[in-house]
Amino acid sequence: MSPLQWSYDKTLQDAPRDLKQAKALLTQASYPNGFEIALWTPPYRSYNPNPRLMAEMIQADWEKMGVKAKIVAYEWGEYVKRAAKGEHDALTIGIVSNVPDPDNWLKVSSCTEIGSSFNFSRWCNPSFDDLIQRAAQTLDIAERTRLYTQAQKVFKREQPFTPIAYATDYQVINKRVTGFKINPLGPTIFSGVGLK
Structure with a gap:
């Protein structure tokens, strides 16, 4: 993630x-x-x-x-x-994610994704799946974070694949532009952008 x-x-x-x-x-x-x-x-x-x-x-x-x-x-x-x-x-x-939710990153390593998505390691751990499924089904951010943190520990312990790097986006903009922020998870958002 x-x-x-x-x-x-x-x-x-x-x-x-x-x-x-x-x-x-x-x-x-x-x-x-x-x-x-x-x-x-x-x-x-x-x-x-x-x-x-x-x-x-x-x-x-x-x-x-x-x-x-x-x-x-x-x-x-x-x-x-x-x-x-x-x-x-x-x-x-x-993987490139345009959805700012941990489930988007973690679900690709679930048992249900073997052969149909990017779980090319074919790793399957039911306790990992249970944690991410429970996290996806709650609206409480603190509880979701707790469950996703536990899932990451399971993943790290078993290491079905090795993350190597995370891409960093850069954007050249004119110094007169205000309110611009790079969206690390997807498309350019111009809401709140202006000129001085």
């Missing part, structure tokens, strides 16, 4: 990058010499203007621990169709 989204849990921390520990875990999983994997990358997307470069950076990081990634690319329609069927080993993908 984007750090700009209300109810984002700022207390969650990523595990430290530890090459020695990664190699030890591979050995423990019976891959002491690593393994080969296909890493899918989509064509240009608005949230990632150079997905091939990102895949190459991941490929280089994985190679350090013995995982050899072959980068695979498809045109967008084919990419999404094959990913929804679960044909990939690993892939990169993004």
Whole structure:
């Protein structure tokens, strides 16, 4: 979930990058010499203007621990169709939200979205689903935030996929423009905008 989204849990921390520990875990999983994997990358997307470069950076990081990634690319329609069927080993993908609600970010990881949306990891956790469903059914923002925070903890503990980056929007405007704010979740809003 984007750090700009209300109810984002700022207390969650990523595990430290530890090459020695990664190699030890591979050995423990019976891959002491690593393994080969296909890493899918989509064509240009608005949230990632150079997905091939990102895949190459991941490929280089994985190679350090013995995982050899072959980068695979498809045109967008084919990419999404094959990913929804679960044909990939690993892939990169993004999401752009134009709805300022945490449910829009979290629901894509629910059990009900496997094969029909962007739950390409095919992860299913009933307690996660229960938390986001209960949150979506209440109007109390404090209670929704509490439930969404718990759901984020479940997600972080199981880490079905790894968020890499969040796009930042910039807008060039004339210094005479007043009241303009960038909407990080969608279209440009001109309500309250004026000139001085």
